[in-house]
Amino acid sequence: MKKKQQQVTIKDIAIAVGMSVSSVSRALSDHPHISEETKVKVNAVAQQLGYRYNALAAALRRSRSKTIGLIVPRISMAFQAAVITAIQNSLQDFGYNLMIFQSNESPEQEEKIVNLLMGTQVEGLIVSVTLYTKDYHVFDRSTLGNVPVVFYDRVPIDKACHKIVGDEYSGGYQVTKHLLEQGCRRIAHISGPLSCSIYLQRLNGYKEALREFRVPYDEDIVYFHELNKENTLKSCDLLFTGKQVPDAVFACNDTSALAVLEYAREHQISVPTQLKVTGYANDSRTEISRPQISSVEQFPHLMGEGAAKLIMDLIEGSEQPGKSFISLTTPVELIKRESSQGKSAS
C-alpha cells in the first residue's frame, strides 16, 4: 500500500525484500544467475503486494511490444471472422497479442489505421486490403520502417510482398468448368471490382475454363461491383432482360448468389432447371438456402495459421530485409450442391 492508489512496481518489491530492482527483475523473469531462494522469496512478496507486470514499460525498454496489428475490411464477414480466430489462436502460442482494426472497405481509413498502428509500435502487420486499395505506398518500407507485413486473401496486385492467398484461379476455373460440364454455355459472372486481387484471379480462372470448352468470353454478361444484394439484383435485371438470357450465374460470393436466387424466385426462373447458380466462400447460409448453393470452401483456418506463422518467421527469424518475398497459396474446394446440378431445361 504505497501512495494513494499507485500501482506497485518492482521497486516496491525491491524495498520489501531489501534487494535491488535489478535482482528483483531477474528473479521474476527466472534468470539463471539468481538463487532459487531469492526467486521464491521475491515471487511470494510480489504476490502478496499485488504486483502486476507492466508490459508497456518492458516494451519500451526492449523495443518489443509483442503485438501484431491486423487490418481487415470488416470482421462481420464469416470468412474473415474465421481467419482472425485462427490467427489469434496461433499468435497466442508465440506469446504475441493481436490488435484488430476494421477499415470498413475505406482506403483512407486503412491508411489511418496503419499510421496509428505504427505509433503503437506493433512488431508486424497482417492485412487484408479493402476492395478499393490501389495505392500501396502506405505499406512501403518508408512508412513501415522495419515492420514486416503479411497480406492475406485480398492482396496487392503488381506489388511484390509477403502474402498468403487462396487458390482463386483454381476456384474460378473449377466453378466454371463444373457449370460447363452441367451443360451451361452462357455463364454470367458477377464479380467484385478488379482492383481486388481475388476477383481478378477468379476471372482468369473463369476465362480459362471457357477457353477450354471453346465458349467465347462475352463481356456483356460479366459484371464488376461490390457484391451486395442491391447491386446483384440490378445486374440480374440487366442480365435477364437481354435477348439472350444466361443459363448460369457464377457469383463471387454467397451474398450475391443468394440475391440471384431471390431474383430467380421472384421472376419464376427455376433453379437449377432453368438457371444454375454458384457462390463463393461457402458460408453457412449456402446450406440453409433452398435450393442449397454450390460454393467454394476456402479453409480460412489454414489461411489464418499460415499468416500467423509467416509473420512470426519474418519477425523472429530475422529475415534480411530486401530479401525475396514469400508467397503461399492455400487450397480451395468446390462444394457441389443443388443450385448447380441436374439436367437443364433444353
Add this chain to the structure above:
Amino acid sequence: MKKKQQQVTIKDIAIAVGMSVSSVSRALSDHPHISEETKVKVNAVAQQLGYRYNALAAALRRSRSKTIGLIVPRISMAFQAAVITAIQNSLQDFGYNLMIFQSNESPEQEEKIVNLLMGTQVEGLIVSVTLYTKDYHVFDRSTLGNVPVVFYDRVPIDKACHKIVGDEYSGGYQVTKHLLEQGCRRIAHISGPLSCSIYLQRLNGYKEALREFRVPYDEDIVYFHELNKENTLKSCDLLFTGKQVPDAVFACNDTSALAVLEYAREHQISVPTQLKVTGYANDSRTEISRPQISSVEQFPHLMGEGAAKLIMDLIEGSEQPGKSFISLTTPVELIKRESSQGKSAS
C-alpha cells in the same frame, strides 16, 4: 539517418532544429505556449526526418494507454461481430483503441485474458462472459485495480456491476405470447445454460406469458444446453417421441431454430402448420431459411454504442469508485415471419 536503423525520436528533431526536446514535444502536441513559427518548423523537420510518435513511451509516462480491452466468447457470432464493430467505431471517436480477445467460451481462457490485459495497462474492460462463467472474482477490484469494467449481453448474475443488456425478459415474453396468440398451448423451450444471464431472463419472460394465458409450465419440454445443431437435434428427438408432442418450439438462438426446422423436415412435421418455430438474434439466416424464421432483433449497434459510451464515462468522467452501478437496457423487437404464423392443424 542516425545510427543503424534506430527509430527517430523527438531528441533527433530537437538536435536538428537546435531546440530542447521539451519544446519539440510541445510543438508537436500543439501546446499554446509555443510560437506558430516554431511549430511549423518542428513539424516540417519531423516530417522530413520520418519521425513517428511512440505511443508506448507516452503511455508509460502519462499512465494512459488509450486502450480498452474487449473479451468476447467468439467473434464469429453475427451479433457479436456487429456489437464489436459499433464499439470500435465509437471508441475511435474518443481516441481510444480496442484490443479484442476471444475466450472461446472457456472461463479459464477468460481469466487468462483478463490478466494479460491488465499487464498491457488497458484503461477499461468491456466483457461479454462465457456461457459457463460462474466465478466472477477475476473481475473484482482486487485483480482489476481501478480499471473499470462494463459487461454487455451476457452479464454476471447476482453481481452488481456496470452493464448493458438487451431486454431479454421482454423478448422471452413477446415470443411466447405471440406463439400463444397463434393458438399454441404446448410450447417447448430450447434454452442455453441458466448460468448465463440472457437465458435466465428469457425463461422468466416465457414463464410469465404462460402464466398470463393460464398454461401450466411443464419442465419436461424445457431444455438447457449449448445451442448448437447437435444438441438441438437431440432435444427434438426427445420432444417428438414423447406422448404429447409440442405444437411450438421457442429456440433461444437462430442456429437452434434452424436445427429444429431441419428436424421437422426430416420427420415430415410441417412448419408452421403442425409446428411453429421461433429463433432469437435475427441473424441473416432467418430470412434465407424456408420457411423464414421468426426471431428477435437485438439492435447490436445500440448495444455497442452504449457499451462504448459507458466505459468512456467511467474512465473520463472519473466516477468515484464504490459509487453505484449503472445498468442499461436496450430494446428488442420480435420479427414475425412464416415459421410462427398461420393457422395450425387442429
Add this chain to the structure above:
DNA sequence: TTATGTGATGCAAACGATTGCAGAATAGCA
C-alpha cells in the same frame, strides 16, 4: 597466504516521451 574461479547481486544507464517549474527574451508602460 595468494591467486583464481564461481555464483549472486547491485549500479546506473538506457527506452522515448511528458511536464512542473524556472528562466530568458521581448514588449509595454511610466
Add this chain to the structure above:
DNA sequence: TGCTATTCTGCAATCGTTTGCATCACATAA
C-alpha cells in the same frame, strides 16, 4: 531608463523495466 507583464523556451525528473558491467563473498587450488 527601469520595472512589470507577457511569451516563449529549457532543465531535469519521471513513468516501470531491462541489462551490460562491475562488484562482492566465498570456496577452491596453488
